[in-house]
Amino acid sequence: MDLISVIVPVYNVEKYLRKCIDSILSQTYTNLEIILVDDGSVDNSDKICDEYKEKDSRIVVIHKENGGASSARNVGLDMAHGKYIGFIDSDDYIDSDMYEELYKNMQDNNADLSICGILNLYQGTEPKRNIPDKKVMLAAGAIKLMLTGLTVSPCNKLFKRKLFKDIRYPTGKTAEDAFILIEILLKCDIVAFTSEEKYYYVHRGNSITTRKYHKSDDDVIEAWEKNYKLISENCPELESYAISRVCWAYLYVLDKVVYADMEKECYRTNEIIKFIKNHIRDILNAEIFSIKKKVMVLFLYVSLHLYKRCIKYSLNVKRKVFKQR
Numbered sequence: 001m002d003l004i005s006v007i008v009p010v011y012n013v014e015k016y017l018r019k020c021i022d023s024i025l026s027q028t029y030t031n032l033e034i035i036l037v038d039d040g041s042v043d044n045s046d047k048i049c050d051e052y053k054e055k056d057s058r059i060v061v062i063h064k065e066n067g068g069a070s071s072a073r074n075v076g077l078d079m080a081h082g083k084y085i086g087f088i089d090s091d092d093y094i095d096s097d098m099y100e101e102l103y104k105n106m107q108d109n110n111a112d113l114s115i116c117g118i119l120n121l122y123q124g125t126e127p128k129r130n131i132p133d134k135k136v137m138l139a140a141g142a143i144k145l146m147l148t149g150l151t152v153s154p155c156n157k158l159f160k161r162k163l164f165k166d167i168r169y170p171t172g173k174t175a176e177d178a179f180i181l182i183e184i185l186l187k188c189d190i191v192a193f194t195s196e197e198k199y200y201y202v203h204r205g206n207s208i209t210t211r212k213y214h215k216s217d218d219d220v221i222e223a224w225e226k227n228y229k230l231i232s233e234n235c236p237e238l239e240s241y242a243i244s245r246v247c248w249a250y251l252y253v254l255d256k257v258v259y260a261d262m263e264k265e266c267y268r269t270n271e272i273i274k275f276i277k278n279h280i281r282d283i284l285n286a287e288i289f290s291i292k293k294k295v296m297v298l299f300l301y302v303s304l305h306l307y308k309r310c311i312k313y314s315l316n317v318k319r320k321v322f323k324q325r
């Protein structure tokens with residue numbers, strides 16, 4: 001069995017950390033190196049990491065000053081010895097056979113990257129599972145899958161370590177996953193995918209609410225504009241899908257700005273609105289946007305005030321529904 005290095009950035013998650021680590025320790029694929037990177041936690045997360053290190057020799061614990069998830073993942077990558085690399089967020093957990101299935105799909109298809117589905121868990125609701133489906137794709141097919149809705153998170157994936165030879169997560173950025181995944185996919189020959197959900201993404205109380213806009217949110221636009229350039233140069237047949245994700249990024253930032261009444265604080269507000277209006281046809285033709293969102297964008301074309309009212313109503317409904325769960 002080949003060694004898989006599982007990298008877990010840890011920061012102030014004492015309430016959830018044990019369940020996360022236990023789910024990794026219980027994997028049916030046992031040849032694991034589990035790298036817990038304590039990113040300067042100020043709760044008891046660091047002590048929990050050390051406690052588990054004493055219980056299982058497969059666990060390596062690294063304590064470092066706080067630098068963010070990217071910094072923690074990069075430290076883990078530098079320390080990893082495995083032929084394959086996996087990532088887990090420390091407040092989530094995984095099925096007992098996730099790495100066995102990812103590894104088997106990778107070996108069966110001689111793939112560079114293996115992906116499984118993610119099950120989104122919201123408190124008080126029964127999750128809906130996908131009908132299992134398997135695909136084997138070239139890089140372009142996998143990129144299209146990402147552009148049309150598959151998460152860019154690394155946590156439901158198993159990577160050949162060589163994919164990270166000259167790639168690291170950008171520090172000081174939000175949307176760090178989006179910054180590098182297309183670059184990684186372009187290095188793949190074969191990608192194996194199953195829609196069967198093996199990774200459990202636990203949504204917390206504020207996970208569907210819109211936080212106050214911060215200038216760092218502009219990183220989302222930067223990431224997808226970078227990806228658009230990469231895709232245009234390497235997979236021009238996917239250019240229309242790539243521009244739709246750039247539009248999504250601009251709308252993501254605009255929604256946060258108008259919901260928080262920060263149009264004046266965001267120096268890019270007019271630039272963002274102009275971009276969206278200039279690409280309204282791309283948005284209306286893109287499959288990643290719902291009919292509801294397309295109608296909202298048409299309202300924006302008429303009036304920012306109308307668009308803002310739609311966004312506030314829509315997000316307030318989501319918040320109300322979530323609080324009732």
